[in-house]
Amino acid sequence: MQSADGNLITLTRRVVEPMGYELVNVEFFQHGAGGATLRVYIDHERGITLDDCAAVSHQLSGVLDVEDPLPGHYDLEVSSPGLDRPLVFPEHFARFAGSRVRIRLAEKLDGRRRLEGLLQGCESGIVRLDAEGRLWEIPLTSVESARLVPEF
Template structure:
């Protein structure tokens, strides 16, 4: 996770928790005047539009006071959704046996992008099965990862 996202998580997490939600992750996508701060929240009973609005109101007020981003941006608050992005190896623990799309910062076993089944998570190490072959990845080398929903 980039430095700005780490600072934002530290700043936002208590406010989100106080509202009864889990802060799943934060993404800051730089695009000049069209930059976007995405805040993903989760709850065991799901997330409604009103939940997102409540969190947006609290987080927006907090960001106005703290002013951690020195450029214009849009704030988006949502659930992680069906294609749940992962922000840590620990988040993958509950998804062992599920298929994940992964993009690495550098190729490993001649793959930079792949889809694989999570076999095990041990600390920051994630074991996948990719095209029938085992592959172990240290989460620090993951650029992006998200769940691949299985629609039956």
């Protein structure tokens, strides 16, 4: 699974945001013999319903048919981000400062690839995380994935 390229994200954002939803993430992955999936995560302050997903799917599929940004056949899935919401864009890291997060790094930093701690925010492309008794400063470009840790 991989995040989609910038052009596909921009195209998707142009559809999702005017409908009143937040674009959380866009993923595109290939599987099997020529099959692929385009997965779009949306959110709203009141939460996401099945009707929300259907409405975005309908609008987005029309734009994707016209723009044709992806070669071949693929399935479009529109979903809520779930309780363990992914953090993808810099504004996500800023918005969820104070939340518990789990981060996986592309390469080791001080001998670690996985960190879990309290998110302190993100400024100038640097994610700050309070974990293991210290403040980590992680370049956003080094973050392979980041997710909220649900607290019950």
